[in-house]
Structure formats: structure tokens, C-alpha cells
Amino acid sequence: MSQAANLSKVLADVFGYAKFRQGQEQVIEAVQSGRDALVLMPTGGGKSLCYQLPAIAGSGVSIVISPLISLMQDQVESLQTMGVAAAALHNGLTAEAQQSVTQDAASGALRLLYVSPERAMQPYFVRLLQQWQVNLVAIDEAHCISQWGHDFRPEYGQLGQLREALPQVPFMALTATADAATEADIIQRLHLHDPCVYKSSFDRSNIRYIVEDKFKPQKQLRDYIAKQKGASGIVYCGSRKRVDELAERLRSDGIRAAGYHAGMEHEEREYVLRGFVRDDIDVVVATVAFGMGINKPNVRFVVHFDVPRSIEAYYQETGRAGRDGLPAEALLLYDPSDANWIRSIINDIPDEQRRQVEQHKFGAMQALGEAQTCRRLVLLNYFNEFRDEPCGNCDICLDPPRQYDGTVDAQKVLSCIYRVGQRFGAMHIIDVLRGSQSQRLTSLGHDQLSTFGIGAEQSQAYWLGIIRQLIHRGLVLQNIQHYGTLQLTAAARPILRGEVALQLAEPRLNLAVSKPKVTDRADYDKVLFRRLRALRKKIADAEEKPPFVVFNDATLVEMAVHYPTNEDALLNISGVGHSKLERYGSHFIAAITAYLDAEDEPLLQL
Template identity: 65%
Template sequence: MLATKDENNEKSEQNDPIIEKLSDKLQEVFGYSEFRHGQQPVMLSALSGRDTLVLMPTGGGKSLCYQLPALCSEGLTVVVSPLLSLMQDQVEALQAMGIAAATLHSGLTSQQSLTTLQQLQQQQIKVLYVSPERALQPNFIERLQEYQLSLIAIDEAHCISQWGHDFRPEYGQLGRLRQYLSAVPFMALTATADAATQHDIIERLGLDNPHCHRSSFDRPNIRYVVQEKYKPLKQIKDYVKKQQGSAGIIYCGSRKKTEEIAESLQQAGVRAAPYHAGLEHNLKETTLRQFLRDDVDVVVATIAFGMGINKPNIRFVVHFDIPRSIESYYQETGRAGRDGLPAEALMLFDPRDAQWIQRMIDEQDNEHRRLIEKQKFSAMQAMAEAQTCRRLVLLNYFNEFSDKECGNCDLCLDPPQRFDALKDAQKALSCVFRVGQQFGIAHVVEVLRGSKNQRVLELKHDQLSTYGIGQDESHEYWFSVLRQLIHRGFIVQDIRRFAALQLTEEARAILRGEVELELAKPRTNLTATRTSITDRGDYNKILFRRLRKLRKDIADRDGVPPFVVFSDASLVEMCIDYPTAATDMLKISGVGQVKLERYGGEFIAAIEQFLSGASERQLFNG
């Protein structure tokens, strides 16, 4: 039943004091003047005691969805997080804002754990981060039942799902918490989850009629680029040199490559380091800390350098090898530009790499898992070979259909030739329909081209009206056309039915010839794109470098990563607005009351000194 106008007004009036409190804390503690899209409804849902599922892209403000309600409610907020480094970074950032936060995990000493447990008992902690292993310990669950809990937040919730790309057994068991904490609202948060994964998260966690918020998966500040892989080591070195010391990650498919590329970059004068699971724990921890603290610019890593990279000023992410799924690609590229400033995601693509990964997938013993991975990799390969806007491919994969090209990927900036594709699209869509919408791309192409392979003949698909109507074009041609139709939202692939192609409602107009349709002319050779990250705004670069150095000095003094002091986005605003008073500094995004008191004076002094020097130079030059 729909709520009446009076009922809606009543609910709004009831929420007004809560919204005011949230807004005050947002400004006072976090230094932000307004919520991002979707944050406020999610927070209100949690504060009302309702379960919530949150899908927001990396950098979209997921953490704030549980951190801010924690400050506006009585009791403890428990956050289950997958990586120790991520927990520690989050705690340091909260403590820098004056929020009582702590962690519990296997990496702590007995004394550290005991101190935290005593603080919990004395209700001195507002936000507690725990590992999934610790959260599932029976004695810890007993303790939780004794505390006044306001919220249980499950971060990186896609790990819960058997369909998730980072399946982790401990995460799959977190639903046990709901059995013992049935009265406590749960919040599941992730940046990547298709429809099947979302359903799995809700079911496994036992979320009760959850409020589901799904933000756009679009990260408009990230430029997506695919280059032909021809001289990869030289390409990488040339690319990194162009970035002039910006922070970046280079992902590789093997441990050996990470070390070779890192060494090559070091010899070229780049502050680079390798990272993979085979390195000693202390060495990995050192590399991570140096990267977070801006002592290393580039980390060359396997996917072991995964979730938990809480560094907002990463300007580029390079994939030396094609990832195994769009979810992985999206997660990894999403680590760039979390501060909202321009960033770039570059992938080097060689079809032979794709063939190698396909062979590895085929060698898996678990048939069910093999089929899922094969379908996911097929979508990733299609993205690498796309002839239409790459952002459309990403958004379409996550069921966010769009027909508007982004203008910020290599194919938009250097577009391929276009052609009138209506007739070819009708042939392809009709063939999908004639085979019963039960087969994948490969089989549809075989039928279109009039193949006489055994399966086509056994299914009697050689008797269909669409059999052989595309024989004048190549196998690769029809693959490209079908993939573009998928990217444009005319066809979907059902992962639960072996990637079977199914027509969407939008396909009707194409089949009836009611609209015009242009597609990219299929091309087999990808041209190397020479684009670079755009200038990051009209601000004073000299002052930015000075404030960045000041931030680094303060961070080293306090033993925290530089972004804990202020983000790059905050520094950029300072280099535009030149705040020289406390009231002006509080207007800078990311500057709250605690940070103003701790760091504001030094930054104001640096800005005043810079302005004074600039005035003197102008007077002298005059």
C-alpha cells in the first residue's frame, strides 16, 4: 500500500532531527557540507533498525554509511573487514578525526587485544573493526551479546557470495552472526555485485526485507584505456615516466613479472616495489606502508595486493595482463581516483593472454566453478575487444544500461569508424531468437555463418531461417557485432544459464526496423592509444607541491599515512581558495573541527607565506 501524503509528512518530520544531527556531524567531524547520492537514506535505514544492502563504487563513500550513524547512535558499531591493513588504515583515519575506533584481529599482541576488550567493556569504543575469523569465534559472539550494539556492518560483502569473484569461506559463514544477534540491524556493503551475487548476500546473511541502495557504478573521473600489447616493458616504462611521480599500481598475472617490472622501473629511476604472496610478510608490510605514506610511487603486484588499499590519491592503475573478470577489473581500477580527481585505468591486451587464461580455467576440476569463471572471463575479454565506449560495457555488465557514450575512454577519444548496422543487428538478434535464446555467442555465430559442425546439425539449427544468413562475414565480425549489441543493452547474457543470449525489450525496435542503429566497424588490430591523464584542475601547482610536502612532513611526524592528514582533493581546494582563516579552512571539503585544530594552523601559515612571497615577487617584478 502506498503511503499517504500525511503519512509521508509525518515520517519526514520524525526524521528531521536525525537528519539534522547527521548533517551536523558530517560537517563537524568529517568536514563535508553535503551527502553523496544515496548516503542519507542508507544512514536513516540503519538508524531506524532496518537491514541494508549498499552497492556503491569504490570511492563512493561506503565507509561513511556506517561511520556517521555510529556517531549518532548509542552503543557500538562492529565492522567485519577482510584485510588487516584496511582495518588499521580505517582506524587511523577515524582516530585522526577524534573518533574512538579500534581493531581486533590475529595480528595483534595479547596485550593489545586485552586493552581493546577492556575499552569495549567500559564502552569507550564507538567503532570496532574485526576480521571475519575473529567475528565467528564463539567467545567473541558471546561478548557481542553482552554489548549494546547499534549496527553490524559487513564490508566487501561480495566475498560472502558463492558467485562473488573473491569467494572466501569465512565470509560465507557470517550469516551465523544473525542467529545470535537477531535484533541488531545488519548492513552489507560492496562495490561490485551482479543480481545473482546480491541475492546470495541477502540470503546468506539473512537480511530481513533490507533497504537496498544501488549507486551508479559509473566512475566518470577514471579514463579507461586499452592498448595493444606489443612491447609491454617499454610501454610500461614510458607510461609511468609520463606520470611524473604520481602514485600508481601495476597488476600482473605472475609473481615473476612483478619482480621483473619493478626492477626495470627502479633502474629507470622510478620509486617502485614488487608485491606478491610469495614475498616475506615483513617485506610486503613494508611495501604497503611505504606506498601508503608516499615513500614508494608505484607498486607492481599480483591480485594479492587487493582489497584494503586505502589510498585515495592513486592516479593510475595498469593491467599488464587481462584480469579474469569484469568484477576484478572494476575493483582494481576503482582503486584509482578515490579522491574524485582525474585518474586513468590502462590495460595492455594481447589475445594470446586471453587464450592462456582460458586454458587455465579449463584445467579446473570443479565443473561448476569452471563454468562460472569461463563466463565471467568471456565478458572481460569482450570488454577488452570492445568497439564501443568501454564505460558502456562496464555499466551494462552491472545492469546499468546506457546508450550515451562517456567521452573519457580511448574509444571515445579516438573512435573507430561507424557504419549503418541495422540489417546486421536484425540478423544477429533474429538468430538469437530462432535458437530459443538458450545458447551463447559462439553457437549463435556458428548458425549465422552456416557452420556444419556436429552440434549445429544435431540440434537441427541448420534448418532455421537464420542459418547461414551471415556467411559473407567472418567469425570475428559477428562476434564483434553481437558483443556490441550486448554492450548497448539489446542482448543480455544469463550467467546462471551458461551465458545464454537473451533479447531485451529494447531489441524489439531493432527487429521491427523502427530505429536507426550505428555500430563500430569491427577491427581486428587495436591501435595503441597515446592519451595521458588530463590536468587535474585550475589550481596553483607550486602551492600544491608545498602543501603536499608539508602534509608528508606532518604525516611522518605523527606516524600516519599522508591522506589521514588531508586528501589531495582537500589540498587542491586550498590551492584554489587560499584559506587564511579558520572559518575559511572549515569550508574546505574534508576539513572538520578536529583536523582544523590539529593541522589547520600549519597549513594556513604555509598558504599565508606563499601568498606573501607571491605578492613580493609581483611588487619586485613591477
């Protein structure tokens, strides 16, 4: 059997998928040939399969470096349910259990071993790795390695030493969020050798992005969650106190809600996480402490009660919605005064370089919250995925601002950026346009430029809105590695020359966004879907597992479309492999058959 055929067979038999997602096969073949790899795929885009499948198809053991025990346990549980030999090594295990896991890895009985970065760098463990037959080292959440990343962790930054200790082993770094600076930093710090770099689209088209003016936030939140009718969701807040208050208010409204933050006892946090993953809790109100440990594909909405500190954080957190590919929503309640508060916190950071990075990143996040162009375009352009076609699935597209011929305004800004040498940030450009008499501006001689004062009739907020649109449209680049200076892209040239006209949105100086209409999520048998969910929950509770480990929502939706009533038909459902067919198939076939025979037939008793 050829290598490609073997990979396809493992994909179908173990994971239950008929074909690879874009980029997966390319990355897998690269590491199988011994190359390093950097994989940038959005949350839910299939990153984990890029290292899991070659581990299963090959010999020896693959080491997966992951930041949280809960995330490791979920991954291991899912793999074991599919019949894969996987384990996690962490301090929560007894000494005997840890010894058993290391013996299995040494003997070749394990295919995947999950460890924390701290354990991976312990000298004794590095020596073990050098003795074992290690065929791959995968580093998940690799943005934590980079000083430019939004979640920099010093212990992650040391993993380059591990690369040197295992020079013949291919390394794979994976992340959902990395701009160009973070990407380059990951490659450099991990000492990746001529890596296969695969960048998937950052577009999560199934997520609807909504920004609302934050005016009565607690009522807005309660009203929004009430409309979700028991769907799973996460609410992110900026402080522990607010988490406790909102969770209590939601519970008093009859919502199955719980709080989660680092100030809670470990056992209490584990109880909340377990309840949420197992569908016993519908809504978790959390700080960013409730982060990378979430492995739950059926989160239908994420609300940011407070504005995040970076687009990377926003993207990562909103990406926890709709990982199963079904429609989901991301709601941001935006208040400019919140932004001012966060800026004051950032300004207190003592390290100058770190402060400048944080300022730039939050400036981009603030721009998204105040954008007059398609929210998705703002997100994608931030990650250098330039598009100019609106998405049709965000609040701006569904309730668009008024458009006008912005060619002259754009030319004023672009010309000013050019005339100051493309070496200054947005606020300096605005000062020149508005004719500021500041000492710094005059000392530079910028009061003598032809663009000085040509925009004096408009406010600072107006010009900031225009500049942000030009950045979002890919006409201007804000360079994070050079103090946020504005630079022209090639696309700016025809605008400056007047060869093409440019439509811009009139800046909304007083933000007011109306709610878009919520459309039906999908065309499937919702009664059958609810019954299959109930059956799944019963099976999961009996096995003490999260429901998605049995089947995820996307698989149940497909069952509720095609009504499989025999094993061959069930195997054709995406997400149903041979192991799960043998384990759960008879229960779901019986439930679907009973439903078709008589809709009021009770669910099969396990």
C-alpha cells in the same frame, strides 16, 4: 535537535563535509530505524561513511567486518585522527592490548570495532557480541560472500550464522562490485530481512579508461610511467615472476618502485605497503595479492600489464585510482594470446559450476578488452546500469572506430537468438549464422532455421564483435545463471521490426589503439599544491601516519583554489572538520599565508 540535523552536524563537525553524497543519508536513516541494508557504491563513493556516521551519532558499538589487518588499521587511524573512538581487534595485538579493546567495547567506550570474518565467527566472540550493546554490524567487501562474486571466500559465507545470533541488530553489507546474481546471493547468504538496497551509479567519471594493444609491453609501461612525473600508481601483473622483473626494471630507470606479491615475506610486504601509503614509494608492481588492503586516495593511475579474469576484478582494481575524486587513468595492455592463456587455466577448474561462472566472467572481460563501443558503457551495462550515451573519456571515445549502419547485421543476430529459443550461447549463434555443419547443430535441427548461413561471408571474430556490441548496448542479455545463454531485451524489438536504425562500430579484427591526448587534470595553483603536499608529508612523517590521514589530495586541491587564510575559511574546505582544524589548521593557514605574501617563502618549520 532532529535526527536529520544531528546527522548533518556530525557530518560537518567530524568529517568536514557540508552535505551527504547521494544515497548516504537514505542508508543511514534505514539502519537507524533498525532495517538491514545492502549498499552498492563504487570505490571512493563514500561507503564507509554509511556505517561510520551512525556509529558515531548513536550509542553502543558498531562492529565492522573487514578482510585485512592493514585495511582495518588505516580506517582506525583515520577515525582516531578525527577524534572518533575506534579500534581493531586482530592477532597482531598483544594479549593485553586485545583485552583492553574488548573491555572498551563492553563498556561502551568504543564507537567502532573492526574485526576479521574469522574472529567474528569464533564462538567466544559471538557470545561477547550477544552481551555487548551492538547497534550495527557492517560487512565490508561483501561480494566475498557470494559464489558468483569474483573473490569468493568460504569464511565470509558463514556470516549468515552471525546474523541469526544477533536477530535484533541491523546488518549492513557493502561492496563496490556486484552484478545481479551476486547481489541476490549476498542477501540470501547473510539472511538480510527486507533490506534497504541502495545502488549508486557504478560510473567513476573521473577515471579515464584506456586499452592499448600490447606489443612492446615493457617499453610501453616505462614510457607511460615516465609521463606520470612521480604520481602514485599501481601496476597489476598475472605472475610473481613478472612482478619481480618489472619492479627491478622500473627501479633501474630511476622510478621509486617496489614489488608486492604473496611469495614475499610478511615484513617485506608490510614495508612496501607502508612506503606506498606514506608516499615514499611511487609505483607498486603487484599481483592481485595487493588488493583490498589499499586505503590510499591519491593513486593517480592503475595499469593492468596482464588482462584480469573478470570485469568485477578489473573494476575493483581500477577503482583504486582516483578515490579522492580527482582525475585518474586506468590503462589495460591487451593481448588476445594472454586471454587464450587465461581461458586454458579456467578450463582446468575441476568444479563444473565454478568453471562456468569463471568462463562467463572472463568472457565479459575479454569483450571489454576488444570492445568497439565506449569502454564505460561496457562496464556500466555489465552491472545492469544501461546507458547509450558515450562517456567522452575513454580511448574509444577519444579515438573512435569507424561507424556504419549495422541494422541488418544486428537483425541477423537478434533473429537468430530468437529462432534458437533464446537458450544458447554466443558461439552457437555464430555457428548458425556462419552455416556450420557441426554434429550438435544439425542434431538440434538448427541447420533448418531461416537464419542458418545468412552470415557465412563474415568471420567468427566479426560476429563475436557484433554480438558483444549488442550486449554492451543493452539489446542482448548474457545470462550468467543459465550458462551464458543469450536473451533478447525489450530494446531489441524495434531493431528487429526495422522501426529504428542502429549504428555499430566496424569490428577491429586487428586491434590497434592510438593514445589519447592527456589533458590537464584541474585548474588550481599547482605550486601551492606541491608546497601543501610537502607540508602534509612532513606532518605525517612526524606523526608516523600516512599523508592522506592528515588531508587527502582533494582537500589540498580545494585549498589551492580558495587560499583559506583563517579558521572559518579553512572549515569551509571539504574534508576539514573541527578535530583536524584544531590539530593541523595553524600549519596550513601559515603556509598559505606565507605563499601569498611571498611565493619564495620557505615552508613553515614544524
